[in-house]
Amino acid sequence: MDNEVIKAIRERRSIRRFKPEQINDEELKTVLEAGTWAASGKGKQDPWIVAVQNKETCDMLRKMNAKLMGTEADPYYGAPTIIIVFGTAEWGNNVKDGSLVIGNMMLAAHSIGLASCWINREDAMFETEEGKQLLKEWGLPDDVVGIGAISLGYASAHPHTVKPRKEDYYRIIK
Numbered sequence: 001m002d003n004e005v006i007k008a009i010r011e012r013r014s015i016r017r018f019k020p021e022q023i024n025d026e027e028l029k030t031v032l033e034a035g036t037w038a039a040s041g042k043g044k045q046d047p048w049i050v051a052v053q054n055k056e057t058c059d060m061l062r063k064m065n066a067k068l069m070g071t072e073a074d075p076y077y078g079a080p081t082i083i084i085v086f087g088t089a090e091w092g093n094n095v096k097d098g099s100l101v102i103g104n105m106m107l108a109a110h111s112i113g114l115a116s117c118w119i120n121r122e123d124a125m126f127e128t129e130e131g132k133q134l135l136k137e138w139g140l141p142d143d144v145v146g147i148g149a150i151s152l153g154y155a156s157a158h159p160h161t162v163k164p165r166k167e168d169y170y171r172i173i174k
């Protein structure tokens with residue numbers, strides 16, 4: 001069977017080249033709303049989502065992440081929007097809940113013609129003093145941990161090749 005959702009799931013790709021121009025507010029809100037509709041453990045809606053479009057703050061995030069990665073390159077690939085997802089440190093489903101929010105947002109982004117890529121290391125970034133200061137500025141509780149982030153924007157290049165799915169990815173037991 002096939003439909004628009006299935007097609008979007010199949011065709012979404014991680015994009016690592018972005019145009020500098022910013023996405024519009026309607027596009028951003030569509031992606032964020034899609035994140036909020038993710039299933040969550042016990043229906044707690046535990047994750048917090050922070051979308052950063054302020055250039056100075058984005059640059060700070062780029063530096064913080066690059067430092068942890070041990071590179072000078074921008075781990076967010078120059079995307080004009082960086083969306084970070086957090087969860088409560090003590091909540092046993094924090095990574096699962098946050099990951100699903102990220103998955104929803106990447107899929108929604110693709111479905112409206114935006115490019116995205118999951119970016120790692122936000123757990124360590126927000127354990128630093130700089131990171132904790134940002135959490136305060138953003139009005140988040142102190143007991144949150146970074147789950148992950150997405151780079152978001154308009155693609156300036158698409159991947160040429162797509163890995164086929166591994167042969168034994170799933171099995172059906174009847």
Ligand SMILES: Cc1cc2nc3c(=O)[nH]c(=O)nc-3n(C[C@H](O)[C@H](O)[C@H](O)COP(=O)(O)O)c2cc1C
Pocket residue numbers: 012013014015016117118119120121
């Ligand atoms: C948990 C997770 C962490 C990832 N971290 C990064 C990252 O730090 N940088 C990056 O460029 N891509 C990252 N990716 C993207 C993967 O490399 C990408 O999903 C994978 O190569 C498959 O490509 P596709 O998304 O186009 O299907 C991450 C993906 C996941 C699910």
